[in-house]
Amino acid sequence: MFETKLYSGDKTKDYELLIKQLVALSEDEKDAIAILSNASALLNQFLDDVNWVGFYLWKEDELLLGPFQGLPACVHIQYGKGVCGTAIKERKTQRVSDVNAFPGHIACDSASKSEIVVPIIINNQVYGVLDIDSPSKNRFDEIDQKYLEEFVRSLENFL
Structure with missing residues (x-):
């Protein structure tokens, strides 16, 4: 039911199907x-x-590692620290084309070169963040940001 062959290669249509x-x-x-x-x-x-x-889920005034796919990760991220903590502090998506140029970046995996973090806000309360890393610089564009934000807005309806 959720096989990759369902995707057409049209980024917009594929994101809509993903949601x-x-x-x-x-x-x-x-x-x-x-x-x-x-x-x-x-x-x-x-x-x-x-x-x-x-x-990462907001618990006891910090972000705590939640469900993920990938290598083991940092467990605790403080408010305002790194890309994830900054997304919570600013309550807005952080799309970082080169993580090494991001002040205070937390390198959980040295292979990561770019990152996008979308805050999850429910009833005006911080719930957590969606965090996605790539081994390539400039991996995420405006279309990714738009649809990953829509993905999170849809997700918020079920949490």
């Missing part, structure tokens, strides 16, 4: 960890040229 797949996987589920686990797996299967896809 429909997220809804189908999430609409009858009540457990947030199950939803986030499927969401990270779905994104990892959909996106090319990425080496980490996952979530």
Whole structure:
């Protein structure tokens, strides 16, 4: 049902299908960890040229590692620190074309060269972030940002 051959190669149409797949996987589920686990797996299967896809959840005034696909990662990220902490502090997506040029970047995986982080805000409260890393510089563009933000907005409806 969620095979990559369903994707057409048209980035916009494929992202729209991805969001429909997220809804189908999430609409009858009540457990947030199950939803986030499927969401990270779905994104990892959909996106090319990425080496980490996952979530950090806001707990006790810091971001704590949640469901993900990829190598072991940093467990705790403080408010305002790194790309993830900055996304929470500013409450806006951080699209970083070269992580080595980002002040205070936290290098959980030295292979990561670019990153996009979308904050998850529910009822005006920080819930966490979607974090995606790539081993290539300039991996994420405006289309990725637009649709990953839509992906997170859809996800928020189920958390």
